[in-house]
Every structure is written in structure tokens, then in C-alpha cells.
Amino acid sequence: MPRQQLQVLNALDTAKTQLYHFTAIVIAGMGFFTDAYDLFAISLCTKLLGRIYYHVEGAAKPGTLPPGVNSSVTGVALVGTLAGQLFFGWLGDKMGRKKVYGMTLAIMVICSLASGFSFGRERRSVMACLCFFRFWLGFGIGGDYPLSATIMSEYANKKTRGAFIAAVFAMQGFGILTSGIVALVVSASFDHAFSAPSYATNAILSTPLQADYVWRIILMFGAIPAALTYYWRMKMPETARYTALVAKNAKQAASDMARVLQVDIEAEEQKVEVISQDTRNSFGLFSKAFLRRHGLHLLGTTSTWFLLDIAFYSQNLFQKDVFSAIGWIPPAAKMNAIGEVFRVARAQTLIALCSTVPGYWFTVAFIDIIGRFAIQLMGFFFMTVFMFALAIPYHHWTLHDNRIGFIIMYSLTFFFANFGPNATTFVVPAEIFPARLRSTCHGISAAAGKAGAIVGAYGFLYASQSSDPKKTDAGYPPGIGIRNSLIVLGVVNFLGMVCTFLVPEPNGKSLEEMSGENEEDEVEQTTTHRTVPV
Numbered sequence: 001m002p003r004q005q006l007q008v009l010n011a012l013d014t015a016k017t018q019l020y021h022f023t024a025i026v027i028a029g030m031g032f033f034t035d036a037y038d039l040f041a042i043s044l045c046t047k048l049l050g051r052i053y054y055h056v057e058g059a060a061k062p063g064t065l066p067p068g069v070n071s072s073v074t075g076v077a078l079v080g081t082l083a084g085q086l087f088f089g090w091l092g093d094k095m096g097r098k099k100v101y102g103m104t105l106a107i108m109v110i111c112s113l114a115s116g117f118s119f120g121r122e123r124r125s126v127m128a129c130l131c132f133f134r135f136w137l138g139f140g141i142g143g144d145y146p147l148s149a150t151i152m153s154e155y156a157n158k159k160t161r162g163a164f165i166a167a168v169f170a171m172q173g174f175g176i177l178t179s180g181i182v183a184l185v186v187s188a189s190f191d192h193a194f195s196a197p198s199y200a201t202n203a204i205l206s207t208p209l210q211a212d213y214v215w216r217i218i219l220m221f222g223a224i225p226a227a228l229t230y231y232w233r234m235k236m237p238e239t240a241r242y243t244a245l246v247a248k249n250a251k252q253a254a255s256d257m258a259r260v261l262q263v264d265i266e267a268e269e270q271k272v273e274v275i276s277q278d279t280r281n282s283f284g285l286f287s288k289a290f291l292r293r294h295g296l297h298l299l300g301t302t303s304t305w306f307l308l309d310i311a312f313y314s315q316n317l318f319q320k321d322v323f324s325a326i327g328w329i330p331p332a333a334k335m336n337a338i339g340e341v342f343r344v345a346r347a348q349t350l351i352a353l354c355s356t357v358p359g360y361w362f363t364v365a366f367i368d369i370i371g372r373f374a375i376q377l378m379g380f381f382f383m384t385v386f387m388f389a390l391a392i393p394y395h396h397w398t399l400h401d402n403r404i405g406f407i408i409m410y411s412l413t414f415f416f417a418n419f420g421p422n423a424t425t426f427v428v429p430a431e432i433f434p435a436r437l438r439s440t441c442h443g444i445s446a447a448a449g450k451a452g453a454i455v456g457a458y459g460f461l462y463a464s465q466s467s468d469p470k471k472t473d474a475g476y477p478p479g480i481g482i483r484n485s486l487i488v489l490g491v492v493n494f495l496g497m498v499c500t501f502l503v504p505e506p507n508g509k510s511l512e513e514m515s516g517e518n519e520e521d522e523v524e525q526t527t528t529h530r531t532v533p534v
Helices: 007-014 019-053 067-095 097-116 123-155 161-194 211-220 223-235 240-246 250-261 269-276 288-317 319-325 337-370 372-391 400-418 421-430 435-465 469-473 480-502 511-515 522-531
Strands: none
Touching (some): 007 240, 007 250, 019 067, 019 097, 019 161, 019 223, 019 337, 067 097, 067 435, 097 123, 097 211, 123 435, 161 211, 161 421, 211 337, 240 250, 240 269, 288 372, 288 421, 337 400, 337 421, 372 400, 372 480
């Protein structure tokens, strides 16, 4: 039997869409804009780093990063993100969302700038310095996941809560798009001013000294949007659900939300006291009571996010390798260093513009209409279909006349990732767990996702670049490693579809309904039942 909701929380649940909703989306969303920019911009720079620091004098081909260095440069930020999600998710429940929110943004700004200033006399020193700062950059990014999702869910009304949380996450699409645009502008500017034509006869000689500035500028640009929102992030009041249900300060919660909603709200201190004494809602993380009520939910959110990120980050971080394998990007020996950055950035920008960004906003438009479960199941299903459709007839698609078809199919996997599980796995963990554990459980779910991203970043790197020498000698075309990788990703997406059945549907329900926090104590229910006259 549900307990009567606190007035301040009921006011939030039933509030009409107002300016403060959009303000919260922009403030929280700019963090995700920066997150995506920083995580995916590195994929635009790895080929350039190989040319600058690993070219062997007199070699017939441009230099490339060794697989171990490439995976470290690409994946170390993901390792930091995983650690940050667990740490800041836990801290957000202990100290409050707002107090921790500023820490994550400051780390992101400092480490974005520091990544561009990576120094050293030898290439080993530069790579080590870059990896060090990108780890801590990822650590700050990791904190943004549970905190942004939790803050937005606790500010939103229950009618459009899914759309508001998804809109915060959709800023990730603009971050990916902007990373490509910035790389295009920077590379085009330097290519025009300093380098030889993009298709030089001897591309090895076309790596000007100024190329070292290109990757540094691209990485440092990520500090700008984060720095611009720091002031406004610090002005946001703490969420009423944390203040009332976790900090037990009814007066402060009512005062903060009265100012935000511009209405009078009563400070129900006695009701908060009753809620705080309810033993049914005092269980700890991974206790028997938690596992009984939310164990399968946490398994569902962690498993689906883990499987989704294996596929999603593999696709994003190594799409340049896929495009090279099908011939959409010319061989490195036919381009100078900066021209290659331009080509890779153009391909990534087109994919982001035509499929990634629209996919996010389709989710925003439909998530509160058809629900989280349906969107996630549909997304995994179509990702599975398109992966197998690319992989099984792979050699057919890689023929010259079929490249456009391959790109269209490949783009559709990005569309249904974002109009699907990439958005819903972020939304649902912020809605189904108790307020005192919400940030922690979202951090655990997100960390499981980043574990999948690490598997994708390291595993897909080796899988896509390797091929069986015996098969190659026997006449198999190059790129057999990418084909097998696409098959594996198809299987991964199918498993994600199966695990989706563990995740509940929070559409149209209040956060307290989903978490069970507004349920009356069993003793109280029994007493009430006994006093009813016959």
C-alpha cells in the first residue's frame, strides 16, 4: 500500500515543463557533450600520433602506433571512466549530488588541457604522459555519468522524465559530432597553411612539424564547453529527493524547490521523520533485502550496459579501421599526415550527422510514449540484424560497387544503438533504485558498461587488425579479422536483447513507486487492517 507522497516530491512529479527543466538539461548535458568529445576525439588522432612518433626513417610506409600503444592511448580513458563511475557514484550518495558535481567538471577541464600539453623528449615519454592525463580525464568523466543522470531524474516530472534524462544523454551525440567538426577545421587549416597536397607523391615526407599541434589542439578543445558550464553547475540547488530522503532535511528541500518551482511548499518535517524511521527502507547495498527487491534489476542494468558498450565503443573507436578496410578512406601512403586526419574526421562526422545524432533524439521523442523496454529491445534487435547483415556477406559489401551499401548498413547500427540501448541503459538505472543508493547503483551499472567498452577497445583492436596467415596465403582477402569481429558483435547484441527482459519498465511511475520507498511499513499495514470494523 503506497504511503502519501511528500508535498515537495509530488510538486516535482506533477510540475509542468518549465524553464528550470531545460536549464538543468543544458547544464547536465554540457558535461556529456564534453564526455563524448573527449572519449571519441582520440580516435581521430591515433593515426597522426603514429605518423609523428613512430615513423621509421627510410621506411616504405608511414608510421603507425604499435597495437599495445594504440590500445593504451585509446582505452586508458575508459579505464579511468570506470573507476570514476564507481567512486563518484558512491560519493554522490554520501556527500550529495551537487557537492561532487563540481569536482568532476574541474577534473575534466584540467586534464583536457593537460592532455594537449603532454611533453617529453622521447616518444615513450609523450605517450606515457598522454596516457596519464587521459586516465584522470576519464576519472572525471566517469563521475559525470551517475551524477548527471541522478540529478536530472530527481529534478524531472514523472510524465516526461525519460525524455529529460535522454536529452541529457543525447548531448553525447553533439559531442561526437563536434569532435569530428573540430578535427576537420583544424586539419584543413594546417593542411592548407603548412603541408603538401593531401595526395602527395611521397606521403611519408608530408608530415610537417606543425602536425604535432593538430592533435594537441583537438584534445584541448574539450576543456572549453566544460569550463563554460562550471559556474551554472555550482549554482544548482541540491535535489529535493537527496535533501529530504537521504539528508532528512525537509525544510531545506522545501526551500530549494519552492525557489526552483516558484510555488509555496510546506516543509513536512514530521513526515520525513516517519519515512526515516521506516526499517523497510534502511537496507544496505547488496544486503539480502536489496538483492530480493533490486538484485535482478541491477543484474539487468549492468549486463545490458556491458553488452551494449562492447558493440557501441568498438564501432565508434575503430570505425576508421572499418572504413579503411572497405576502401572508403584511401591507404595511408596516398595521404599526408594532416590530410589523413581530415579524411577520418569527415567520415566520422558524416556518420554522426546522419545516424548517431538523429538516433539520440528519436529516443528523446518516443521514450515516454512507447517506453524504455520497447526501445531497448528494438535497438538490440536491429543492431543484431544489421551486424549479421554486414558480416555474413562481408566480401560482397567490400567490393567497390557495394561500399555505399555497406556504409548505409553500418550507419543504421549507430542509429539503432542510439534509438535503443545506448540511451535506455543510461536512463533506467537513474529511475529504479532508492534515493540513498541511486547514484551508487547507476555508477555500478555505468562501470559495467565501461568494462564492456574496455573489452571492445582492446579486443576489437586486435581482432580487426589480425588475420590468419594461412587463410591469407590461401587467397582470402584482407580484412577477415573485421568480418569475424562483426559476427562477434552481432552475438553480443543478441545477448543484450535477452538480458533486456531483466529490466523493469519505469514509464509513467514516480521514482518512489519504482524503488518502493513510498510503501508503508508491514507492521503499519497489519495494524490498519485489524482496526477496520467488520
